[in-house]
Amino acid sequence: MNQSERQLYLIKYLLAEEERYEKMPVPESEDERFRLLRSLMNLRPPKPISEEFLDVQDEFLKEMISSKSITDIDGMKPIEQGIYLWRGDITTLKCGAIVNAANSQMLGCFQPCHGCIDNAIHTFAGIGLRLECAKIMSEQGFEEPTGTAKITGSYNLPCGHIIHTVGPVVSGALTDRHCRQLESCYRSCLEIAALNDVKSIAFCCISTGVFGFPQKEAAEIAVNTVRNFIKSCDIEVIFNVFTEKDYAIYNGLLG
Numbered sequence: 001m002n003q004s005e006r007q008l009y010l011i012k013y014l015l016a017e018e019e020r021y022e023k024m025p026v027p028e029s030e031d032e033r034f035r036l037l038r039s040l041m042n043l044r045p046p047k048p049i050s051e052e053f054l055d056v057q058d059e060f061l062k063e064m065i066s067s068k069s070i071t072d073i074d075g076m077k078p079i080e081q082g083i084y085l086w087r088g089d090i091t092t093l094k095c096g097a098i099v100n101a102a103n104s105q106m107l108g109c110f111q112p113c114h115g116c117i118d119n120a121i122h123t124f125a126g127i128g129l130r131l132e133c134a135k136i137m138s139e140q141g142f143e144e145p146t147g148t149a150k151i152t153g154s155y156n157l158p159c160g161h162i163i164h165t166v167g168p169v170v171s172g173a174l175t176d177r178h179c180r181q182l183e184s185c186y187r188s189c190l191e192i193a194a195l196n197d198v199k200s201i202a203f204c205c206i207s208t209g210v211f212g213f214p215q216k217e218a219a220e221i222a223v224n225t226v227r228n229f230i231k232s233c234d235i236e237v238i239f240n241v242f243t244e245k246d247y248a249i250y251n252g253l254l255g
Contacts, residue, residue, distance in 0.1 A: 048136030147184030167207030
């Protein structure tokens with residue numbers, strides 16, 4: 001199959017799973033088709049799926065990701081000892097592990113094509129990631145507490161692992177408790193990386209999106225926690241930012 005054929009196969013498979021989708025038209029353009037595919041993947045609950053689907057999905061996603069510009073930590077220059085600052089799409093980053101800012105369900109974002117990092121990571125990793133997360137959460141028996149972390153495979157992403165953490169939600173004034181919880185997120189991710197012999201980890205800006213944590217204060221907590229941790233642990237850390245504002249904040253704190 002070529003990419004267009006793979007995409008069409010995946011869409012038709014997912015549409016056929018749900019009676020309510022059976023009569024949904026398939027768009028003509030490749031971009032609109034991918035948006036439909038992404039939406040169907042985002043909405044799909046964690047239930048069994050055929051190995052054939054997963055094989056075709058993996059071929060499709062790997063080729064799609066390889067067509068982007070992959071950034072390898074080995075080719076990056078640190079901004080200070082053991083710490084890197086990089087602005088870009090975390091799903092194209094090749095390193096030991098990337099950090100996903102998850103919600104307490106730990107199953108990914110179910111809102112079709114949402115702009116959050118949780119949605120992007122689950123989309124480009126593929127359906128297998130949600131199935132693994134569901135297994136972990138079923139065995140745990142309760143939602144993931146704020147400030148803790150879980151590690152999974154990376155599936156179709158170029159990184160080695162994905163570390164999922166639930167950051168604090170700041171809906172009003174920032175409190176000491178929020179700050180302690182965010183510090184715990186960074187520390188928990190670093191600890192689970194070290195336990196799994198992960199040599200490099202890329203952090204997104206945890207809790208600063210829809211969770212409402214102020215960007216500057218979040219960056220200060222992130223930098224201080226990482227600096228303290230790497231004093232006694234041999235791990236390289238990438239601060240991955242997406243916006244110009246976050247880049248300026250981290251650039252002012254590092255180096």
